[in-house]
Amino acid sequence: MSAIFQPRPVYTKIHDEYPPERSATAFDASSMLTGAEPGNHDRNITRTPSPTPEEYNLLHDIKPERTTRQKIITYAVVGVLLAITIVLSVETKNIVHALQPATNWLNSHPLAPLIPISILIVISFPPLFGQELVATFVGATWNLPAACAIVAAGTLIGEIANFFVFKYACSARGAKLEEKNLGFGLLAYVVRTGSFRVILIIRYSAIPPHYSTSAFATVGISFWIFLGAAILSLPKGLVAVFVGYVMQPAVEDNGTVKIVENVVLVLGIVVTIVAYRWIQKRMKDETPAFVHARRKARQSGVGSSHYIDLSQAAGDTGK
Template identity: 50%
Template sequence: MSTTLTAPDPVYGYPPSFESSLSTFNPSKVNNGPSTDNLIRTISRTPSPTPSEYNLLHGIKEEKTLKEKIKSYGFTAVVIAIAILFAIYTKDIVKALKPETNWLHDHPAGALIPIAILIIISFPPVFGILLGEVANFFTFKYACSVRAKKFEAKNMEYGLLAHVVRNGSFWVILIIRYSTVPSHFATAVFATVGVKFWIFFAAAVLSLPTQFVPAYVGYCLQPSVKNDETSKTVENVVLGVAVASTIGAHILIQRKMKVATPDFIYARRKARQANDQVPLNHLSEA
């Protein structure tokens, strides 16, 4: 006796044919987006480094034009000449300004005049006066942020320093304050990359000892101060400590910038890639 096995009837019937009156889905709209070739073009690879980025990444110094060399060497020569003349005729300069100094000392509001002058010349803060630094910080923060972003994208050195500050800590900001980076340049970077004011202010206060050096040297150059061996020793020690701390801070910040260079270059390349790509929203809504 043979047994015949029969398959059970399917639980679900055959799928119904498409009926537009019974469905809101229209298969014809699936192909309304860009073609596959267009989608492939939107997924581009990361752009290669530009010549300037390549040079920065490999530590290659770009050759300056003749005009740039003349400006650079001319400015350096003028600064050196002024420094030499000031060193030679320091006593004569102090004596020549003695009447004005006495007038400021005797005048009731005399002390406010040099303070006002220092605040004015602290735009940018040539002498690093604290009030000038604060005013300079807020000026760049609220009036120059857009321009600074454009300059950051254009200037490699500024952009790299901004990248280091943006991804660094309070100690990075303090090191920059002690380094050879010009204070007005550093303040502009701090203000435009989003550094909080209290962090900037704390770093500015802690870096004030670097501003005491010229003040102390000016005090020692007064005719009323005795030019004895003790004063010379203290002056030399103060100058030595200031120079050593500045050089040390410069070395540290240069190392941090060198370490951060690959990430900085890669971020610039990805930014160019993002600007060149088209969004992949290729499916239109029904």
């Protein structure tokens, strides 16, 4: 009977070390992590910071409770402004007739228009105000075309000067204000991410022109875009000129002119209210993206949405 052959097992040395040494062909999953050292599996991802209490209130339209002192100051300011408005409305004709000697003197001097132009330039800077009063006086002094030209020149030069002063002298202060004041920051965000239409509607709204101009200058809006919006919004300021023109003795009893005055006033008020409501809605719609941009700015360490790519941050709102 033939012998049965069995396979002879081959014995070799088994490595006692475990885990085995790293070989050149071994796959290391940690090497696939960008910027991670082999064997270091710590996550380098940080979550977006939560909204601050002020941002939370802004998101949910929660108004902070005002102190008694703040309420008293607000009511006092509103009362004074209302009283001045009533007095001016009732005593307008008497005021115009009392200023008749001054208007006659201004009409007799060729360089007299430089006076209201200079005043309009000076009061274009915040927190000064009174452009409407000056425009009304100019309308009561000169004929309508000349009065419109004077007010337009003073308003436009003042707004341009205001723009350049804030652009080159107050940019750092504007950036700090944008970071600390949520209202100003939201307006700046809407301006920066909006179009020319947004800037023009802001000019027609109830937002004071010098306030909006400071926002336009500090957020980096092009001068030519600002200039175009300022020129196209001049009719809003000329309403007061027409009101003053109607007060002149030569035209105050003209029925047609009075009808035109009423139409102009109603149209100006409607345009202002509609523009302001549109801007309010736009700001409310942009609030979530604005708050998210501020949170992303804190995450990146720059501290303000003024210094980051807001369009990219707004695109990440859903994250």
